[in-house]
Amino acid sequence: MRHVAVIGIGxxxxxxxxxxxxxxxxxxxxxxxIQDAGIGHADGLFVGNxxxxxISKQENLxxxxxxxxxxxxxxxxxxxxxxxxxxxxxxxxxxxxxxxxMDCAIAVGVEKMTENVMVETTSALATAADADYEADMGLxxxxxxxxxxxxxxHVYKWKHTDFANFSINAHAxxxxxxxxxxxxxxxxxxxxxxxxxxxxxxxLDASPIGDGAAxxxxxxxxxxxxxxxxxxxxxxSATATDTIAxxxxxxxxxxxxxxxxxxxxxxxxxVSPEDIDLFELHDAFSIMSALSxxxxxxxxxxxxxxxxxxGDIFPTGRIPITTLGGLKARGHPxxxxxxxxxxxxxxxxxxxxxxAQLEKAEIGMAQNxxxxxxTITTHILKKVK
Amino acid sequence: MRHVAVIGIGxxxxxxxxxxxxxxxxxxxxxxxIQDAGIGHADGLFVGNxxxxxISKQENLxxxxxxxxxxxxxxxxxxxxxxxxxxxxxxxxxxxxxxxxMDCAIAVGVEKMTENVMVETTSALATAADADYEADMGLxxxxxxxxxxxxxxHVYKWKHTDFANFSINAHAxxxxxxxxxxxxxxxxxxxxxxxxxxxxxxxLDASPIGDGAAxxxxxxxxxxxxxxxxxxxxxxSATATDTIAxxxxxxxxxxxxxxxxxxxxxxxxxVSPEDIDLFELHDAFSIMSALSxxxxxxxxxxxxxxxxxxGDIFPTGRIPITTLGGLKARGHPxxxxxxxxxxxxxxxxxxxxxxAQLEKAEIGMAQNxxxxxxTITTHILKKVK
Numbered sequence: 001m002r003h004v005a006v007i008g009i010g011x012x013x014x015x016x017x018x019x020x021x022x023x024x025x026x027x028x029x030x031x032x033x034i035q036d037a038g039i040g041h042a043d044g045l046f047v048g049n050x051x052x053x054x055i056s057k058q059e060n061l062x063x064x065x066x067x068x069x070x071x072x073x074x075x076x077x078x079x080x081x082x083x084x085x086x087x088x089x090x091x092x093x094x095x096x097x098x099x100x101x102m103d104c105a106i107a108v109g110v111e112k113m114t115e116n117v118m119v120e121t122t123s124a125l126a127t128a129a130d131a132d133y134e135a136d137m138g139l140x141x142x143x144x145x146x147x148x149x150x151x152x153x154h155v156y157k158w159k160h161t162d163f164a165n166f167s168i169n170a171h172a173x174x175x176x177x178x179x180x181x182x183x184x185x186x187x188x189x190x191x192x193x194x195x196x197x198x199x200x201x202x203x204l205d206a207s208p209i210g211d212g213a214a215x216x217x218x219x220x221x222x223x224x225x226x227x228x229x230x231x232x233x234x235x236x237s238a239t240a241t242d243t244i245a246x247x248x249x250x251x252x253x254x255x256x257x258x259x260x261x262x263x264x265x266x267x268x269x270x271v272s273p274e275d276i277d278l279f280e281l282h283d284a285f286s287i288m289s290a291l292s293x294x295x296x297x298x299x300x301x302x303x304x305x306x307x308x309x310x311g312d313i314f315p316t317g318r319i320p321i322t323t324l325g326g327l328k329a330r331g332h333p334x335x336x337x338x339x340x341x342x343x344x345x346x347x348x349x350x351x352x353x354x355x356a357q358l359e360k361a362e363i364g365m366a367q368n369x370x371x372x373x374x375t376i377t378t379h380i381l382k383k384v385k
Numbered sequence: 386m387r388h389v390a391v392i393g394i395g396x397x398x399x400x401x402x403x404x405x406x407x408x409x410x411x412x413x414x415x416x417x418x419i420q421d422a423g424i425g426h427a428d429g430l431f432v433g434n435x436x437x438x439x440i441s442k443q444e445n446l447x448x449x450x451x452x453x454x455x456x457x458x459x460x461x462x463x464x465x466x467x468x469x470x471x472x473x474x475x476x477x478x479x480x481x482x483x484x485x486x487m488d489c490a491i492a493v494g495v496e497k498m499t500e501n502v503m504v505e506t507t508s509a510l511a512t513a514a515d516a517d518y519e520a521d522m523g524l525x526x527x528x529x530x531x532x533x534x535x536x537x538x539h540v541y542k543w544k545h546t547d548f549a550n551f552s553i554n555a556h557a558x559x560x561x562x563x564x565x566x567x568x569x570x571x572x573x574x575x576x577x578x579x580x581x582x583x584x585x586x587x588x589l590d591a592s593p594i595g596d597g598a599a600x601x602x603x604x605x606x607x608x609x610x611x612x613x614x615x616x617x618x619x620x621x622s623a624t625a626t627d628t629i630a631x632x633x634x635x636x637x638x639x640x641x642x643x644x645x646x647x648x649x650x651x652x653x654x655x656v657s658p659e660d661i662d663l664f665e666l667h668d669a670f671s672i673m674s675a676l677s678x679x680x681x682x683x684x685x686x687x688x689x690x691x692x693x694x695x696g697d698i699f700p701t702g703r704i705p706i707t708t709l710g711g712l713k714a715r716g717h718p719x720x721x722x723x724x725x726x727x728x729x730x731x732x733x734x735x736x737x738x739x740x741a742q743l744e745k746a747e748i749g750m751a752q753n754x755x756x757x758x759x760t761i762t763t764h765i766l767k768k769v770k
Contacts, residue, residue, distance in 0.1 A: 001485040021517060044624075053438050057520060059512040060467035063626040063759040067633070073645060075624040076760060077473040080463040082445035088462040092477060099484030100386040101622070127444040132406065135442060237486070239429075239460040241448040248452070260458060374448040375461060 004097045004234045005224050006381065008037025008217035009343040014181040014331030016114040017211040022056045023068040026110035029213035029339075030069050033106060037217035043102040044075040048089030048109035049335035050082055051124045055116040065108065075102065082128030083284065084370025085109060086338025087239075087377035090216065094237045097218045109339030110213035121209060125334070128371040130245040142206060142285070144246055144372045146198035149287035152253050153200060156302035160200045163286040164191040165308035167204045167328055170283060173315065174325025176355035181210050181331030205286040210331035214339035216346070221384075230350045235363070236265030236380035244374045253302075257376035258295035258367060265365070266297075269380040273297035276380075277361045278348055279319055280341035282369040283326045292367060293319070296378075315358055323348060324356050338368030342379060349383040389482045389619040390609050391766065393422025393602035394728040399566040399716030401499040402596040407441045408453040411495035414598035414724075415454050418491065422602035428487040429460040433474030433494035434720035435467055436509045440501040450493065460487065467513030468669065469755025470494060471723025472624075472762035475601065479622045482603045494724030495598035506594060510719070513756040515630040527591060527670070529631055529757045531583035534672035537638050538585060541687035545585045549576040550693035551671040552589045552713055558700065559710025561741035566595050566716030590671040595716035599724035601731070606769075615735045620748070621650030621765035629759045638687075642761035643680035643752060650750070651682075654765040658682035661765075662746045663733055664704055665726035667754040668711045677752060678704070681763075700743055708733060709741050723753030727764060734768040 010032025017025055026047070034042070045066045053059045062076025075096075081088040086109030093107035113121050126135040129144055139147075153160065167186060174180035186204060194204040221233055240260035246252050266272055273296060281292040290304025298319050299307050312318040324330055324344045327337055345364035347353045353361075367378045395417025402410055411432070419427070430451045438444045447461025460481075466473040471494030478492040498506050511520040514529055524532075538545065552571060559565035571589060579589040606618055625645035631637050651657055658681060666677040675689025683704050684692050697703040709715055709729045712722055730749035732738045738746075752763045 050444055051438065053436065053509075053512050056516060057508075057512050058516040059435055059465055060469075060514075060629060060756045060759055062466055063629045063756060064515070066626050067629045067759075072628055073625055073642070076466070076626055077477065077624070078465040080444055080465055081447055081461070084445075088447075092462065092480070095477070095480045095484045095486055098486065099480045101480055101483065123442075124438075127438050127442050129445075130449070131441060131443040239462070240458055241451050241461055243457055244445060244449045244452045257458070371445045371448060374445055374452075 002098050002100060003221035004094050004218050005221040006216050006232045006234065006346055007219055007224065008033040009346050010036055011179055011214040011340065011343055012212050013179040014210040014212035014333055018115045022052055022058060022110060022112045023065055025112060025211055026065045026108050026213045027069045029215040030106055030108050033215035033217050039104060039217060042071060042074060042104045042106045044096055044105040045071055046089040046093045046105060046107045047078045048085035048339060049078055049111060050080055050085050051111065054124045056112055081375040082370035083334040084338055084368045084375045084377055085335035087368030087379060090339060090342050090379065091237050091239060091377055093218050094234055097220055103220065103223065105218045106215060107218065107339060108213055108215035109336035111333035111335040112211045113209045113333060114211050133245050142201060143198045145285045145287060146201045148246060148252055149200050152287055155253060158305050161192055162305040162309055163205065164188050166283060166286040166289045167191055169313055170322040170326040170328035173323050173356055174329030177324040177330060180325040180329055181208055182329040201285055207284050207327035207332040210333045212331065212333040212336050214336055214343050216339065216343055231384040232346050232349050232381050233384055234379060235269035235382040238264035239375065239377040241375050242373055244371055246372050255291045255295035255373045255376065257373060258292055261376045261378040262296040265378040265380045271363060271380065275363050276319065276365045278323050278345065278358055278364045279321045280344055280366040281321050282367055283322055283328050284332060288369065289321065320358055323358060324353065338377065341366035341368055345381050349381060387483050387485060388606035389479050389603050390606040391601050391617045391619065391731055392604055392609065393418040394731050395421055396564055396599040396725065396728055397597050398564040399595040399597035399718055403500045407437055407443060407495060407497045408450055410497060410596055411450045411493050411598045412454045414600040415491055415493050418600035418602050424489060424602060427456060427459060427489045427491045429481055429490040430456055431474040431478045431490060431492045432461065432463045433470035433724060434463055434496060435465055435470050436496065439509045441497055466760040467755035468719040469723060469753045469760045469762055470720035472753030472764060475724060475727050475764065476622050476624060476762055478603050479619050482605055488605065488608065490603045491600060492603065492724060493598055493600035494721035496718035496720040497596045498594045498718060499596050518630050527583045527586060530670045530672060531586045533631060533637055534585050537672055540638060543690050546577055547690040547694055548590065548671040549573050551668060551674045552576055554698055555668060555707040555711040555713035558708050558741055559714030561739060562709040562715060565710040565714055566593055567714045586670055592669050592712035592717040595718045597716065597718040597721050599721055599728050601724065601728055616769040617731050617734050617766050618769055619764060620654035620767040623649035624760065624762040626760050627758050629756055631757045640676045640680035640758045640761065642758060643677055646761045646763040647681040650763040650765045656748060656765065660748050661704065661750045663708050663730065663743055663749045664706045665729055665751040666706050667752055668707055668713050669717060673754065674706065705743055708743060709738065723762065726751035726753055730766050734766060
């Protein structure tokens with residue numbers, strides 16, 4: 001098994017890119033990553049995407065993008081794990097380089113959601129859940145998460161407002177990220193009076209959709225002879241799953257797949273939660289931030305919101321999260337999100353996060369979730385000293 | 386890079402499975418493969434599928450299936466390369482086992498196409514082509530292939546009827562395959578009078594869609610201590626791509642991606658076309674059989690149909706193809722097809738192909754195409770002596 005280094009990253013802002021097609025958006029991110037890496041060729045392209053078939057009437061996305069960006073001939077595939085597609089594509093690229101089948105692979109996550117003709121985005125998002133037993137019963141994706149949050153408030157006796165800092169922190173961090181969709185700070189008062197979406201989830205608990213793409217270039221660590229900037233390696237890569245439907249779980253308030261994939265990634269990297277300097281978690285809804293922190297060992301069961309209340313999740317806190325805005329404020333172009341998380345960790349480890357730069361960033365973790373805790377991929381990246 | 390063995394295979398018949406859901410169809414194939422392999426656990430599940438989002442309103446297919454078949458917790462992802470999704474999923478499993486990340490992976494291809502509520506299948510199939518420059522211009526997928534065949538007849542001076550043996554052979558072979566959808570032999574007269582679909586492609590040039598799933602269990606060769614039956618190893622695995630739109634190619638009558646991926650697979654396996662005992666090629670349309678044989682080195686440019694006319698493609702011929710019916714008669718449940726091809730090669734190498742068994746089957750090749758020659762994956766499997 002070869003060690004894998006990330007030598008280039010690229011992204012588009014998350015926004016409503018009505019003026020660009022799916023391939024143009026992805027192409028911008030990939031070309032930026034290629035330029036950042038300084039490579040002239042890649043063997044393979046792994047595309048993370050959830051809903052191009054539904055929204056853009058386009059499948060066969062691997063070749064669709066390889067052709068467009070001038071990588072015609074490259075080995076490609078599209079990877080889909082709902083909102084976890086981005087990290088799955090990155091992981092597929094890690095496997096390809098690690099195995100020796102490829103000496104240079106590009107992973108890109110892309111989604112174009114805001115302008116569509118065939119289906120409603122809400123309906124497309126519901127394909128992440130169980131079509132037969134959740135979506136067909138009338139549950140939208142936000143409604144499923146609302147049931148989980150409602151139950152969490154009931155069981156662990158938190159108030160809705162105790163979650164405010166998850167959103168306040170994300171928005172504050174996004175102000176410093178030129179690629180974020182929502183660069184406005186919010187206050188506790190804003191959070192408390194936000195419009196209800198699906199009780200108890202209000203508009204400021206929920207991440208906005210968006211169009212965007214993020215990409216990374218992966219090579220074997222052994223092939224890197226010199227690097228102009230701090231070199232980042234993949235120290236851990238793991239995916240685990242739970243039941244697809246939330247009602248099938250013995251404890252709907254515990255992310256078993258997050259725990260399992262994080263444990264595997266910690267083991268591969270030889271680290272424990274205390275060693276993690278930043279955690280780009282999957283804050284599609286504020287409740288997911290609490291559950292992720294608990295499952296990954298940063299808080300005890302039922303105590304996740306305490307980290308928000310205490311400011312432990314702030315850039316200066318014990319475990320900074322969503323340091324460039326997270327899903328909540330950078331935006332959540334679903335199939336691209338996992339790749340945004342990866343490259344944001346790389347930005348932090350390299351010291352290239354601009355005004356959002358953390359003081360200490362040696363080891364970072366990114367965790368991407370497909371469905372309501374169903375498919376969870378955890379990556380740990382390390383700066384090579 | 387570890388060598389990979391295929392220790393279990395399973396499939397459902399290709400048919401109209403209106404009585405079963407997507408997960409039930411896939412589950413049958415996976416459970417059969419697990420039973421065939423005699424394993425009690427697997428680390429990962431790679432799902433090849435093209436249109437579950439469009440047809441069944443279900444994405445997140447990796448966890449959807451892992452959950453159903455009792456592999457809850459397993460590392461999963463869905464892989465999509467249009468009609469080439471099956472082979473891409475198999476290849477992803479090869480990478481995972483080869484890299485050392487997994488010690489046992491299952492690849493399954495599944496498609497449920499015949500009963501749908503959201504979209505027409507013809508419209509879903511068109512997502513394999515370029516949405517902006519082919520499909521949106523009104524070209525269906527069969528129409529694109531019809532343009533290619535028309536051009537081929539014009540340039541290389543073949544008559545339509547010269548392609549008859551591709552279909553006659555496929556149907557004759559399917560008679561011996563209990564899992565095939567069309568188990569009726571056809572005659573030259575049938576072929577000549579078949580109803581036109583898109584000139585010059587008639588109904589007997591075109592493969593039927595269907596519902597079905599096929600699965601395989603992969604482990605490192607080094608982990609196999611004994612085997613009750615002939616052991617099959619993956620000797621070559623490669624994907625290559627062309628432009629997604631046929632009109633962008635300098636020669637629309639040459640499958641560059643087939644040539645490139647086959648050459649890579651030959652090199653990995655240390656073989657040449659003369660060593661291949663059977664070739665499960667992607668006969669979605671009869672013209673694709675001719676083009677595939679040429680690109681992979683079995684016929685000179687423009688001479689593919691001669692192999693059909695001479696009977697070289699028959700079970701007793703120089704290079705038997707579609708030995709269990711091929712896409713034409715076994716059926717073409719698009720995202721599953723590549724996995725059917727793989728397990729049919731395994732059946733032949735093991736000597737388990739029943740009445741369709743070839744006399745000599747030591748090295749077999751399977752080639753799966755996504756789009757009109759856009760994404761092409763070639764696998765070479767070998768029987769361990």
